[in-house]
Amino acid sequence: MAYTPVHDHAAFDSSTVFSLPAGNDQFAHAAPHVASPENNSQPFPLNDGVAGYRKDYADVDLRGEVSPYWAGLPAVAASGPPLHPHHQRGWSDSTIATTSSAAVRGGDDYSDEFDDLDTTAANSSSKLSTHKHRHPRTKKNRHRVLCGSTTKSSWTLETVAVAIALAAVGAVLGVLGWFNGQPLPDWPYDITLNALIALLVTVATAGVGVALQGGLGQLKWVRFTERRAPLADLERFDEASRGTWGAVKLLGTGRGGYLGSFGAVVAITALGLSPFAQQVVTYQTRTVESPEGASVNRALNYTGALPGNTSSTGFVPLLPLKSAVYNGLFAENGRPGASLAFACPTGNCTWAAYETLAVCASCVDLTPFIEPDCSAANSTSSSASDAEDCGWKVPQGASLRTRAEVFSLTAQIPPARGALPHSTIARLLFMGSEAREGGANGGSTVQPWAKQCTFSACVQTLSSRVSAGALTEAVQREAVNTSVVDISDASADRDVYTFGADAAAPPYVLSIEAMLAMRGWFSALFARGGAVRSSAAFNRTITASPSAVVVNLTVGIASGTTFFDSDVVTAFYWNYYEYAGGIDMLVRDVATSVTVAFRGFLGAVPVAGSALAAQPYVHVRWGFAALPIVVVLAAAAFLGGAVWSSRRAGARTWKSSALAVLFHGLDDEMRERVLRGKGEWKRGDVGLGELKRRAQGVKVQLDEAGDASLLRG
Known part of the structure; x- marks a missing residue:
């Protein structure tokens, strides 16, 4: 309030004499x-x-x-x-x-x-x-009014903050432990696990920051209570309590002491809380079984056949089987079983090994049995046969009649009297006079070869798998009925029975009608044919058949033009030169295609499998959790050290309060000395940088010798 001058009163006697108390x-x-x-x-x-x-x-x-x-x-x-x-x-x-x-x-x-x-x-x-x-009031009471109690400590906020930080880190570890190895949680509003972890780590970071701010702010009062220190230390501790850069500066100057430097290290390390916490969680993918399931067919029997007068056996196969054979011969896709129907909703499925009625293919080398064949040369010359005009043959019935004939296909169908095993559908004999790597036709360099391949009814043990929507199957076991049966007796049971791995289980059956249908059609499809190579005989009649197929095809050998009798011969010839083991591969493709036809007919039953789905799941890398745990524990330890140091020094709990600095600043003498320096001082001449420089050389201490606490030099 303002002071108001007091005016004269009427009753005032100007002659009144004022006397002072004695002794004053x-x-x-x-x-x-x-x-x-x-x-x-x-x-x-x-x-x-x-x-x-x-x-x-x-x-x-x-x-x-x-x-x-x-x-x-x-x-x-x-x-x-x-x-x-x-x-x-x-x-x-x-x-x-x-x-x-x-x-x-x-x-x-x-x-x-x-x-x-x-x-x-x-x-x-x-x-x-x-x-x-x-x-x-006494001096002690006056100081309590100005500064607060000298014994009361207010560390409740920092203690609660550290407790919250510890609880937040514990919650992060608990959440990670709960979801480790589990599928990604499906929470409302598309909240992710990363969002929850980020929230908890933010809470922990805030709690650590509160504890560090209070502890570092209090250490400056401990410093000036215990001893004289440069006035600049007041700013260093204050900056360290307010941010990471201040902590770096305090650590760089080395003015924080052991405890202050420890707190600065904790403050700097706390920057890695969030990045390290995010690195703890990774999302990996694993394959799990889907409840939708999968299925693929296997054949227990096959009876598909129709009566046909055009067949030598009286039965013709169904169109799906013919289509399967053509697919195996000409598709050349390396996936003869691609047309097999299966159910795999996830695109990745597996099945346990299972058995199915099938057609097996096997090939053997007949090259050691080749011998010269001069019958064709003898029939066209009256003179003695010239060895250069002779061909080759094998005892099984295949031959190359002249040196110009470079490839031949001969089919053998088992007779009804049981000359071949009961399960044999057909035999194919292949001969060639050129090596696959190529060579001149004729002369002593010619090395003929021969091969026999057999189609048989069998039982296969398969391992099936669908990967990325594509079915692949591997044959683990094959069982063939090698018994010889006379099928000329119509009254006898002439069906082909083949047992699987379990002899006690019912056999797999291929009806005699289906067998005769395939034998009759194969005898026409794989009729004997060949390929002739010549560089000049374009108008030459290769065979007596008017339906001969003439194809200008050059493979493997640079000279000459090759002429083929049929498309089937062309397919086998092409595979022979195009792929290593090409004939064996093509025969297996045809057998697999026929098996697919068996598994798609009436005698097929589904086999249950496992549908596999790619499932993302939570994978915790616990090593990255070490930093958040260490930082929070270090912050708690630092806070405890700051509290203990403050009580030991008898410092008041002012922490980072700006009011404490205002109320308990420099005394007049020290302020005058700092501001004036050695020369005459003018208020506008001293900048902040100059004040900082002067504060480096001034040492002060919190002194309570007077009526209030002051920083005295």
């Missing part, structure tokens, strides 16, 4: 007037002024004497402007009490620091009545 000579030279705060150019120093007033006021002995009100004011008031003449006279007792209280308080904010002066005016005389006086 200090009031003899008191200023005759105290300037109001509005007109005083000097600030009202709370620490020195109020204390000075308290001391002077306590020494006054009011023994019924009239004492001027300015006798109890601080000495600093004497330096104010001169008094007006009319104010040199005394005031009434009520005015003195009111004005003195206001002058001492300097405002209502500090009214609780002082005791009231109970004064009573007896009359208009110049004497003050006896006052009841309570002594001011």
Whole structure:
């Protein structure tokens, strides 16, 4: 509040004599007037002024004497402007009490620091009545009012923050442990596991930050309480408590001590909390069984056949079987079983090994049995046969009649009298006069070869798998009925029975009608034919058949043109030169295609399999969890060290409070020394950088020797 000048009263006697209390000579030279705060150019120093007033006021002995009100004011008031003449006279007792209280308080904010002066005016005389006086509070009590209790510690917020950080990290570990190895959680609003982990780590980071801020902020008060330290350390600790860059600077300068440096390291390492926590979780893919299941057919029997007069056996095969054979011969896709129907909803399925009625193919080399054949040369020449005009033959019935004939195909169908095993469908004999790598036709360099391949009814044990929607099957076992049966007797049971791995189980059956249908059709399809190579005989009649197929095809050998009798011969010839083991491969393709036809007919039953699906799942890399755990535990340890260090030093719990710095700053002497330096100081000449430089060379300590805590040099 402002001080208001007191005017003269009518009852005031100018002749009144003021007498000073005995033994109080200090009031003899008191200023005759105290300037109001509005007109005083000097600030009202709370620490020195109020204390000075308290001391002077306590020494006054009011023994019924009239004492001027300015006798109890601080000495600093004497330096104010001169008094007006009319104010040199005394005031009434009520005015003195009111004005003195206001002058001492300097405002209502500090009214609780002082005791009231109970004064009573007896009359208009110049004497003050006896006052009841309570002594001011002691220095210790005054310090508690200004600074707070010296024993009470307020670390509740930091303790709770560390507890929350520990709980958050524990929750992260618990969540990761729960979902480790589990499928990705399907939470509402598309919330992901990463989002939950990021939230928990953010909470942990915030808790660590609160603990570090309080601990590092408190260490500066511990530093200045225990010993004299450079004034710049105050800023270093304050910056370290407010951010990572400040922690780096504190660690770089080495001014934090062991505990402060430890806290700075924790603050810097805390930057890796979120990245490391995100690295803990990875998402990998594994194959799991789908509940939808899978299925593929296997054949228990095959009876598909139709009566046909065009067949030598009286039966013709069904069109699906013919289509399967043509697919095996001409598709050349390396996937003869591609037309097999299966159910695999996921595109990746597996089946346990199972058995099915099938057609097996096997090939043997007949090259060691080749011998010269000069029958064709003898029939066209009256003279003795020339060895260069002879062909080759094998005892099984195949031949190359001349040197110009480079490839031949001969089919053998088992007779009804049982000359071949009962399960044999057909035999194919192949001969050639050229090596697969190529060579000149004719001459002594010609090396003929021969091969026999057999189609038989059998039982196969298959291992099937669908990968990326494509079916692949591997044959694990084959069982063939090698018994020889005479099928000429129509009254006998002529069906082909083949047992699988379990002899106690019912046999797999291929009806005699289906067998005869395939034998009759194969005898026409694989009729004997050949290929002739010549560089000049374009108009040459290769065979007597008017339906001969002439194909200009050059493979393997650079010279000459090759002429074929049929498309089937062309297919086998092409495979022979195009692929290693090409004839064996083509025969197996035809057998597999016929098996697919068996498994798609009426005698087929489904085989249950496992549908496999790619499932993403949570994989936890626990090594990355070490950093969050260590950081939170280190923050808790640092906070405990800061609390212990603060209590040991007797420092007040001011932490990073800016008010504590304002209320407990430098004393006047030290501030003057820092600001002025060695030369004359002007307020606008000292910048922040210069102040920081000067603070490096000034050592201060938190001192409580005076009326309040100050940083004194």
